[in-house]
Amino acid sequence: MALSYDDVIAKYEPVLGLEVHVELNTESKMFCSCSTTFGGEPNTQTCPVCLALPGALPVVNAKAIESTIKIGLALNCQIAPHSRFARKNYFYPDMPKNFQISQYDEPICFDGFVDVEIETDEGPKQFRIEIERVHMEEDTGKSLHVGGATGRIHGAEYSLLDYNRAGIPLVEIVTKIVPGTGKYAPEVAKAYVAELRDILRGLKVSDVKMEQGSLRCDANVSLRLIGSDVLGTRSETKNVNSLRSVERAIRGEMIRHAELLNDGKKVKQETRHFQEDTGLTRSGRSKEQAEDYRYFPEPDLVPVAPAAAWIEELRAQQPERPSLRRKRLKEQWAVPDKEMAAMINADALDIVEETVLLGADPTKARTWWLGEISRIANEKELALTELSITPKDVAAIVALVAAGELTDKLARQVVDGVIAGEGTPSEVVAKRGIKVVNDDGALMAAIEKVCAEQAETADKVRNGHVPAAGALIGAVMKETKGQADAARVRELLLGHLGQASN
Amino acid sequence: MIKNTAAQMSASLAKGEITSVELTKLHLDRIADVDPKVKAFLHVDGESALNQAAAVDADRASGKKLGPLAGIPLALKDVLAQQGVPTTAGSKILQGWKPPYDSTVVAKLKAAGVVILGKTNMDEFAMGSSTENSGYGPTFNPWDLTRTPGGSSGGSAAAVSAFEAPLAIGSDTGGSIRQPAALTGIVGVRPTYGAVSRYGLIAYSSSLDQAGPFGRTVLDTAMLHEVIAGHDPRDATSINAPVPAVVAAAKSGDVKGLKIGVIKQLQGDGYQSGVQARFNESLEILASLGAEIVQVDCPSFEYALAAYYLIAPSECSSNLARFDAMRYGLRTGESDGASAESVMNSTREAGFGREVKRRIILGTYALSSGYYDAYYGSAQKIRTLIIEDYKKAFTQADVLVSPTSPITAFKIGEKSEDPIAMYLADVATIPVNLAGICGMSLPAGLAEEDNLPVGFQIMAPAMQDQRLYQVGAALEAALVSKWGGHLISKAPALGGAK
Amino acid sequence: MSSLSRDEVAKLAALARIEMSEAELVNLSSQFGSILDAVARVQELNLEGVKATSHPQPMENIFREDVVQPSLTPDQALSGAPAQEEQRFRVPQILGEAE
């Protein structure tokens, strides 16, 4: 029977568990020196180690350890004084060794938490997500399924394997079970993944691009009757590749579970795959016959025992927590809620802050980045950071406008020039010969010319119909090739036509 | 010339009495002559060997400074990857595979100018003590062609013993260098775990495997040891410390004042009388040279074999998972509509031999949930006890000794149907592997009852490998003078013409 | 006397991805009794409080710097491939889902 979400939460309480996999942005792979660059030609980033050729041995990437410890610290975790790698044994063609080097009973970070805040019916409310463990492992290769339905594993005739991604460092962040979120479970999960993404971005340890798979979420969902303390059977949903999907997947699974339970059926403990198009999940491998992974300590790698001094050094380097930083910047810059959200959404916080730190007015800096520059970025389908304009350029442009050397309109031309690669703002100004006409005499000549040409309009203004001045100002600006300061033109024009300008 | 020691060959090359090409040809001739009987080699690449030899000769002619083993031929156990040369680890599953890279040991041999003659036979994936488990048929003991040369490095040991090469590389996971050295009357050393890089050594049991040298004398073995040892950043378990001065130790050979500990648990019941007799005789010689013989007790050694046959199969069950017909090696069962899974199943069935499958299944069992603690977990604890026994024993003695193998070379087929009997062949060598320390076997004479070689095992603490050579050289010198020549000179001629 | 039934051997063989004939299963099952008896000796001692040794040398913190080194060429990488297509390893259809 089809249930509404309200029906579900009236009867059941959801219990969540979230596993997030993060690809680290190291230069080289976890256990070998192959490049991690995304999108290379197939099998060009492989070596005896990541192809699991007979005899090859892994050696741990020091940067990956450092990044993992940084993540652990940012998630308020304990850092294990002694941890080990373990082999997780199972056969799969995209995994060359047919075991994954992971961590089992001795993860490098454990027992942390992340606080997230969401809007509830009673206003903003904070939820604490407890972190069970943060551990290191390696990614698998990619398979291309040929024949049968397009790209699907089912019905394919054969598969083609590319091991460029095999051995990319992965960090797995596992929460403890998250009870008590009630109807807000989907929002809490989304807020958690968003917060995690911001934390990781702040640490600069990952590209955290969900659409490229550098941040992936598996959501475990189970339901229990409200008031009961018996946990239900959980399903594990994979393939959740956007923040919106996190929310949709959990909501969908809650409804699916409730429908089964209401019909007296059992929820199967299984892996499910989220489908972006329908928002539903489909059944994957059943976990009833739980795979026996036969974990044991990886004999080719020695234990990791980070020195306390090193951990403290990394702790001291921790960046400000994203939530605190957002709060601070919002207050410092006096940004309205809606604009703050837009800035976060556009991923522009860093770049605006940098611009402000270079002396630009926060509102101006924000307006440039979210306005004209974002428009160009959208046109070019690039991220703000991928354009050739830098916070330094924007700060310079803001300064030129403030000094009256550029009008807003001229400044837009300068932005265009910088993005087109014509040099720094001052170079663009020089090259394009852009300058504000400050000579009142020249302006008056233009004003007189325009008023003579458009005598009718000029008379309207003389007779007190000030809004009509707009057309005249526009004509003067055109006459001066846009190099005049519009405010000054207005002042002089209204004076000329006997009207007070204010 | 081929019956000379590597040290003598090195001197002849240096003096210009012979070229490396000539020396290599002599060995290739010998291989052509006797290997059809011995079957030490799986692959001989004469052309490549002669090219390497010619390159060394050219370097020598141009006055380039060369290492002592430059231009000396060597037999390489097929467990080590050599770029472009078939490397199978004795398994059908790797038939025809040519690695696109060199193992570190091979890279070091090449850098030293050592001439690699070819790849030698072995028990499949080094699992065995007789070389009968090779996917390509057994190797025969040059002392008696109806017997095994031991294993798993039986091909390398037989090659050196049959004068097909003066030196060879083996690998030793539970005794696979020392036991065949004992059974073929030559010297073999298993270096300290981590002393020789495992990069490119096809893994059987990662925490126990170690490559090492074979030679006909203690000094030759030391010279090869020095070439292959040393820190390697590509092996995370490689020890970052200077290589012990093994050549100097082999040249000094003095035991005066040294304490030599006889391990109570590694003698007596199950040890052939001729083996025990030669062992005791060697002890008397060492005593007469001024060493002090003491008895030491290592009670947990009784459990070493059991621990080994859990740890090694467990690690191998995981190490051998990569042989899955996807990226390299054999692929069978690829009929229409066959899945990757069924191709893996059928390839592993067809490609692995009986013993390998037995150990994979045993290891899979020992690691599986519900059994891990009882089997693998307990074995790792026994390992700790064995390490502690050694630690204590090494406070009482500088080196420890035992017979290398409880028995002399056994008949082909004699134990191949009885895995437990075969496992017992390693009873005296396994504790060294579990503790990660070093051990040597050198010839102690012939057992009276069967006229077959007996090995004397010396064990030293980790990174004290020079002690093996110091004691080994002293004992060797005394025995050689007693016998009027090296034991190997008593080996049958094999009908070889040269 | 330890033992491992034919079905248990079959389960292990499936985990280890080795196809086995009925005869092999039965044969291995009959051999495993004595093998398990031999290895089960590790349980004879009281091992409470004994640390497990997984690495024979006491080493820690062996890392490499995060520096890219040249990879194999695709030709080298694929040189041993039983089948290849479009510079990728070609394998038969995969039945199970990825992890």
Ligand SMILES: [Zn+2]
């Ligand atoms: Zn690689």
